[in-house]
Amino acid sequence: MRVMHGRPAPGVGTAVGKRVLGSLGAVALTVGLLSACDGGEQPPVDTPATSSPSPEESAPSPGPSAEEPEPEASASEPSSEPSGDGADEGAGEDAGDGTAKPGEDEGDESSEPGDGTSQGEGKPEGKGGDKDPKEEPEKPDYIEYGEVSARVGKLQQRLKDLGYFVTSVDKAYGGETQQAIFALQKAGGLYRDGVVGDATQNAADDGVVPKAQTSSGKVLEIDVDRQLVLAVENGKVVKIINASSGNGETYEAKGATYTAYTPRGSFAVFREVNGMHSSTLELGDMWRPKFFTGGIAVHGSASVPAFPASHGCVRVSNSAMDWIWDTWGAPSGTPVVVY
Template sequence: MRVMHGRPAHGVGATVGKRVLGTLGAVALTAGLLSACDGGEEPPADSAATSSPSPEESTPSPEPSADEQEPEASASGPSSEPSGDGTDEGDDSGDGTAEPGEDEGDGASQGEGKPDKDGDKDPKEEEPEEPDYIEYGEVSNRVGKLQQRLKDLGYFMTSVDKAYGGETQQAIFALQKAGGLYRDGVVGDATQNAADDGVVPKAHTSSGKVLEIDVDRQLVLAVEDGKVVKVINASSGNGETYEAKGATYTAYTPRGSFAVFREVNGMHSSTLELGDMWRPKFFTGGIAVHGSASVPAFPASHGCVRVSNSAMDWIWDTWGAPSGTPVVVY
């Protein structure tokens, strides 16, 4: 039996996890064709890039396969099993009279174990049990508590509204990546423990304001003087080949030390006709960090580094990262 790090691999949790993940792959892979890198300075051709290592070679945790993934806003709410076995023993003790020779207090009344005459059940027995995991769609105080914890740790969260939506899922993906856990967005024991223990990735730089991109763990870190101030879920090049304007390329995100050299404050269409990018900040050739409506838990882009649109707005409007900001990719 495989052990799921983010939740138990049995019972309702496993069933829902597989069901939820089933839809994601097709949508996420389709999204890979809709969000793109710019062709102003084209990414390296296939012959030059195929020798580079796949971005996921050294990923510390198993990746869900493409057909197991879930689009960030398509999952249904949590399912739960009703408590008990669906029957109610009741407490009717018959007509209250005892047969001659019987002891009224011996517990042998005729109605024992049967529903009362009205067939009513205890309302408490009808209430479903709260599942032992948290997943997309749940609205509860425990979700609010988790959101606040993630925000306090520096994972990108803009609100604490007690509703597990797309933004919370992005933060959970980032937490699971930082902790080397299975990236399914479901908060089981291992993921909850990671939040409780304060798991946060470490910076690789020690001075200045730097945008760090961890390709292995698919994370973007906003770092100031060696301190991680924000952790953002990301999706980079998936390592596959693709055709664009008659040429073949490899969806590869290069590693190294770069700097923001061009930025577009708005929606930008790829000159390779690969899709649109929200407020991109280019750091090498046609490769940029940019906002996207689809940021799965696995590599899915043509080489650029996707983050959520709201996270990209934060980079632009709150944190800054103007032209010249160092970008370190590892």
């Protein structure tokens, strides 16, 4: 049976990620509220998002204490296991980018060379004394933010070949790669931590990609349940982009109460701004927005976590929004299907 998370739990059960969001929950709102990123009127919503609690992080178990040495003999230094996880930033409009923080590299310590003498100096305690406690730890069997290696480059190329939004195969796990991993984990129904363990690697190897809901024409599909934006051409998904939509919470703006709701249905791009646009409700800036209903738009943002976090608009990365504008197109009149 495949484990449905990004990596197997190392050590004492550390799970990566401080916050993981599932699909929009079913909690009834008591009043009909308006929803807008840019002041447009939207229907009331009764499905605010809920979030699953973040797994607690476990502290590493301490290493054994050195025993008092006997006369004429020295005690060896104990070794401790490295612990270190990436963690997601908290959400908020244009605050944080949901990227995992890279762990620090382990120091490279060299052990004392043996000279074959019988003095016992520098010899570790334990059975047979055949394991050096200062030996450099093995490379983890998972990939996470900050790693630079050939296997990262191989993964980037695989994601790009599958249609996930990757522009550079540079062997460095940075923000763009993490966005693509989030999208892959969402498409596969996996734990959204940005860490590439067995389940996530298998999803990449197996070619897991979402299917289009439309069959003809050029359509921008928005999968609210899985928090993905799909560029679709005649029923074929040509690009898969990580997204973050309305979080279902209520908020105040210019003396009125709104609900952070992304409406579902069939729409079309009717207004676009080729540059930075400030929300008329003073909710923040939107990069090159394409509005498809009221004040709701697909737009670029520096903050695109793995969970719903917006006021109702659909966030994608700034570079992904540039691709939609400059490479794919999506001019006014382009169908937008939200489900």
